[in-house]
Amino acid sequence: MFSTMMASLRPSPIQEMAELSRRAVAAGQDVVDMTLGEPDFPTPPHVGEAAVKAIADGQTRYTPINGTVRLREAIVEKFRRENGIHTTPGEISVGCGGKQVIYQAMLATLNPGDEVLIPAPYWASYGDIVTMHGGVLKPIRTSPAQGYAMQPEELEAAITARTKWLILNSPSNPSGTAYTRAQMEAFCAVLRRSPNQSFFILADDIYEHIVFDGAVFSTLANIAPDLKDRILTVNGVSKAYAMTGWRVGFACGPKPLIEAMTKIQMQVNSHTSSVSQAAAVAALEGPQDEVRRRCAAFQARRDLLLERFAHIEGLRTPRPEGAFYLFPDVRVFIGRSRADGGRIANDVDFAAYLLQHGVAVVPGSGFGMPGFMRLSYATSEDKLESAAARIKAAIERLQ
Ligand SMILES: Cc1ncc(COP(=O)(O)O)c(C=O)c1O
Incomplete structure (x- = not known):
């Protein structure tokens, strides 16, 4: 029915994790969603005004x-x-x-x-x-x-x-x-x-x-x-x-x-x-000053997360120079056991495990690097604090 090309097309790992996160929220779970790559700031007001004027001007x-x-x-x-x-x-x-x-x-x-x-x-x-x-x-x-x-x-x-x-x-x-x-x-x-x-x-x-x-x-x-x-x-x-x-x-x-x-x-x-x-x-x-202010806000968030992650045993997170993502190495947790006896077999399992603990991330295999994970920190500092605490608690429970 479909073209042969369709066989090569995977569902987006980012959208897949975002969807799992939405479902967990719909089921009543409190989740910090760190899957999506979009700034949490609003579009600057002068941009919206220009759009309204464009409509009025035909x-x-x-x-x-x-x-x-x-x-x-x-x-x-x-x-x-x-x-x-x-x-x-x-x-x-x-x-x-x-x-x-x-x-x-x-x-x-x-x-x-x-x-x-x-x-x-x-x-x-x-x-x-x-x-x-x-x-x-x-x-x-x-x-x-x-x-x-x-x-x-x-x-x-x-x-x-x-x-x-x-x-x-x-x-x-x-x-x-x-x-x-x-x-x-x-x-x-x-x-x-x-x-x-x-x-x-x-x-x-x-x-x-x-x-x-x-x-x-x-x-x-x-x-x-x-x-x-x-x-x-x-x-x-x-x-x-x-x-x-x-x-x-x-x-x-x-x-x-x-x-x-x-x-x-x-x-x-x-x-x-x-x-x-x-x-x-x-x-x-x-x-352009708002662009610079927002960059400074992203830097502060990166620093906050890196500081919190430094206190999580085994989590190795290189310091990024830009964008709004961290890409920690989680290979050390692969093969460990969860409290329910199940084993973390790969980065996809690890991401699913973190979701159970209230943090949605994207497994590194979606970016061509199995054994890692991506977190988007385009979210408030309160949420980042709570995500870091949940990740720490989840990792400490692994055996
Ligand atoms: C590396 C990279 N390039 C390009 C894009 C495309 O962004 P847009 O289509 O919104 O301009 C994205 C969006 O996530 C991105 O992360």
């Missing part, structure tokens, strides 16, 4: 496929101002979230057997988007000892003649790893000396504004203008401006690629909402 009709000229100009200016990337409205794609932009980039370029390199752990959707289009996912496994940072020699060893894309997401979902300029430059050196000079690089910068401890965000198209013809820089308003529901993501990249992606989008959903596009202009051009 901006309610079809727009160009790759976004209104007004929005694309605002995006060109954003890339210039914040990233030092010089681009033009004709090299911009606007879609229904960064996710659609990434989807279209893969659909436009992948042939069966093409390889896509991704440092693991990786955002679960990359894996499915790649395999849906016949691509072969080539994870480059990183280690907690190195803060989940891919090493240049690991990248070099992974590139083959079949490599079609390298996906670099910094700061990373799920590890929070953010590469420094020096680390990025080392990757660029590898890319420049590789015998394969034809593959694309996707820089997923969606967590750009959430970097901690005074770190300076860097992106490849700025560091290596000589590689600009191969780099697609993806970003959006979801995480920076707490606009996940508005569905606006964008990218700049080589014109032929952007045009191919636009051709696909024309047959999918034409464009994202005209009203959301007007809201995105207000977000990009409006005051």
Whole structure:
């Protein structure tokens, strides 16, 4: 009945755990939900006001496929101002979230057997988007000892003649790893000396504004203008401006690629909402101080959780440099017994066990790293305190 592609499509591990958490809550359990990757802050009021005005002004009709000229100009200016990337409205794609932009980039370029390199752990959707289009996912496994940072020699060893894309997401979902300029430059050196000079690089910068401890965000198209013809820089308003529901993501990249992606989008959903596009202009051009305040709030939450986790025997949690996730190593708990006599066989069992104790997390296997777990700390400090206490109690009960 269904296409053969459907067999390769897994249910989203994040949505699965979120659903289990919702069910537990519906059954009367008190759960701190740390599964979802969205800021808990509201969309800034001036953005909502711009949307209301857009409706009143009649901006309610079809727009160009790759976004209104007004929005694309605002995006060109954003890339210039914040990233030092010089681009033009004709090299911009606007879609229904960064996710659609990434989807279209893969659909436009992948042939069966093409390889896509991704440092693991990786955002679960990359894996499915790649395999849906016949691509072969080539994870480059990183280690907690190195803060989940891919090493240049690991990248070099992974590139083959079949490599079609390298996906670099910094700061990373799920590890929070953010590469420094020096680390990025080392990757660029590898890319420049590789015998394969034809593959694309996707820089997923969606967590750009959430970097901690005074770190300076860097992106490849700025560091290596000589590689600009191969780099697609993806970003959006979801995480920076707490606009996940508005569905606006964008990218700049080589014109032929952007045009191919636009051709696909024309047959999918034409464009994202005209009203959301007007809201995105207000977000990009409006005051940015709230973005900085929220980043500071995320840093305080990271520090709170890391401090509490340091007192949990056996839990090893690398210190992330950005985004709003922790990715602790829970391998030491695999094989231990629960109070009811059952055994924790893997990270999925471990996540289920924590849910019984009132904390919903996503098992690391959903991100290509079994034996780990992801917690989103985009929630209040009170809830984080209570989550840390519950995790500690649950772990102390294991034998
Ligand atoms: C790494 C990464 N890239 C892209 C996205 C896409 O976000 P959106 O489609 O809301 O722009 C997400 C969302 O969770 C993400 O975590």
